[in-house]
Amino acid sequence: xxxxxxxxxxxxRHAQADNxxxxxxxxxxxxxxxxxxxxxxxxxxxxxxxxxxSSTYKRxxxxxxxxxxxxxxxxxxxxxxxxxxxSRWLEETAFWSFVERQWQDFSYxxxxxxxxxxxxxxxxxxxxxxxxxxxxxxxxxxxxxxxxSMIIRHFDPTYGHEDFMAxxxxxxxxxxxxxxxxxxxxxxxxxxxxxxxxADYSKCVVRCYDLDVLKAYRFVVIFARHQDKWLYCRAKxxxxxxxxxxxxxxxxxxxxxxxxxxxxxxxALRFDMVPVFDYxxxxxxxxxxxQVFLADIHELGFLPAFEMAETALFDDIPAKMRxxxxxxxxxxxxxxxxxxxxxxxxxPILLE
Numbered sequence: 497x498x499x500x501x502x503x504x505x506x507x508x509r510h511a512q513a514d515n516x517x518x519x520x521x522x523x524x525x526x527x528x529x530x531x532x533x534x535x536x537x538x539x540x541x542x543x544x545x546x547x548x549x550s551s552t553y554k555r556x557x558x559x560x561x562x563x564x565x566x567x568x569x570x571x572x573x574x575x576x577x578x579x580x581x582x583s584r585w586l587e588e589t590a591f592w593s594f595v596e597r598q599w600q601d602f603s604y605x606x607x608x609x610x611x612x613x614x615x616x617x618x619x620x621x622x623x624x625x626x627x628x629x630x631x632x633x634x635x636x637x638x639x640x641x642x643x644x645s646m647i648i649r650h651f652d653p654t655y656g657h658e659d660f661m662a663x664x665x666x667x668x669x670x671x672x673x674x675x676x677x678x679x680x681x682x683x684x685x686x687x688x689x690x691x692x693x694x695a696d697y698s699k700c701v702v703r704c705y706d707l708d709v710l711k712a713y714r715f716v717v718i719f720a721r722h723q724d725k726w727l728y729c730r731a732k733x734x735x736x737x738x739x740x741x742x743x744x745x746x747x748x749x750x751x752x753x754x755x756x757x758x759x760x761x762x763x764a765l766r767f768d769m770v771p772v773f774d775y776x777x778x779x780x781x782x783x784x785x786x787q788v789f790l791a792d793i794h795e796l797g798f799l800p801a802f803e804m805a806e807t808a809l810f811d812d813i814p815a816k817m818r819x820x821x822x823x824x825x826x827x828x829x830x831x832x833x834x835x836x837x838x839x840x841x842x843x844p845i846l847l848e
Contacts, residue, residue: 501632502632502675502746503630503634503674503676504634504672505637506636506637507644507670508536508540508559508638508639508670509640509670510559510640510667511528511533511535511668512528512667513525513667520581520582521553523553525558529558533561534562536562536668537563540636543636545563545567547635548569548571548635549638550573550577551575551579551640551643552573553578553640556638556639557573557638559638560636574637576621576625577639577640577643578643580615580640582608594606596657599656599657612646616646619643620650641664641669645663654701654778654783659780663685671683671686676712680712680785681713682714683783684781685781686781695779695781696779696781697777697779701779702821704774704825704826705776707771707772707773707774708774713750714785715744715784716742716757716789717775718739718758718788718789718790719789719790720739720764720767720790721790722809727740728813728814729761730805731804735816736814736816736817737810738818738823740762741754754769754771755769760802760804761800763800764793764796767792768794769789769791771789772788772833773829775788
């Protein structure tokens with residue numbers, strides 16, 4: 497499975513709008529919202545954006561228009577990206593009660609109010625057409641809170657009501673998603689008021705899947721055996737050890753990426769390797785998909801002069817490790833699988 501050219505999409509949730517205006521399609525930005533468009537323009541400026549799209553709603557168009565104008569790009573409006581339909585106004589208490597009930601049941605609706613399931617179906621169908629049209633390019637899309645949350649939820653089932661409520665007041669807000677022909681490889685959420693926010697891996701959720709379930713991958717992880725022990729590597733300027741692994745480059749298959757990373761980060765020259773399962777890591781600022789490999793290294797050479805400082809052999813997992821919320825969970829699954837593989841003699845991996 498080749499990692500086809502990436503299509504990168506920057507979803508731009510609109511800036512602050514005037515909620516006193518109940519005409520949703522024509523609701524304008526507030527003065528603050530107009531000023532905050534500069535955050536969007538500054539953020540997108542060096543991202544290589546080739547096209548700017550937007551919902552047909554005024555607040556979404558106006559949020560991306562400043563960037564588009566300054567870059568000399570037209571804003572292409574796409575009707576399917578519009579916000580959840582509210583043909584009648586709800587008072588605040590009733591509104592938030594309705595929102596909570598909808599997150600409990602995506603099919604729930606009331607007269608004049610669109611279900612979350614319908615919002616998701618419409619936005620995903622629209623996105624699929626856009627991804628086909630702009631395959632391999634980098635684009636920005638002006639969108640809305642509920643519409644964007646349903647796009648996120650479609651690809652990330654861990655995204656729920658609590659996550660939605662955490663972004664309600666983030667206006668504007670950005671989510672970057674990277675796609676290949678097999679689907680979404682992962683997303684990154686950017687708070688434009690705190691763009692340097694570090695990824696918090698202490699709050700991660702790791703989900704494991706059977707091999708080839710996820711289809712679209714951003715990372716590979718390689719658990720390697722050498723001399724009847726597990727081989728880990730340590731990056732320069734880091735104290736903790738980690739498995740070999742890294743990004744899958746455009747045009748690479750996961751196997752090709754795993755073979756490259758194993759050599760670059762351990763110096764492995766001769767080895768057997770197989771993919772064993774898929775995984776995804778979800779943190780508050782996004783998620784990524786990956787594939788886990790199991791390798792048996794027969795010969796080690798010199799460690800290439802890349803990012804790794806050293807390698808070391810361990811009986812299980814290191815006491816000092818990078819990603820302590822991820823590595824032990826993947827290790828337990830790989831250890832169980834490797835024992836089964838040994839019994840079936842499908843791999844020359846030796847676990848004593």
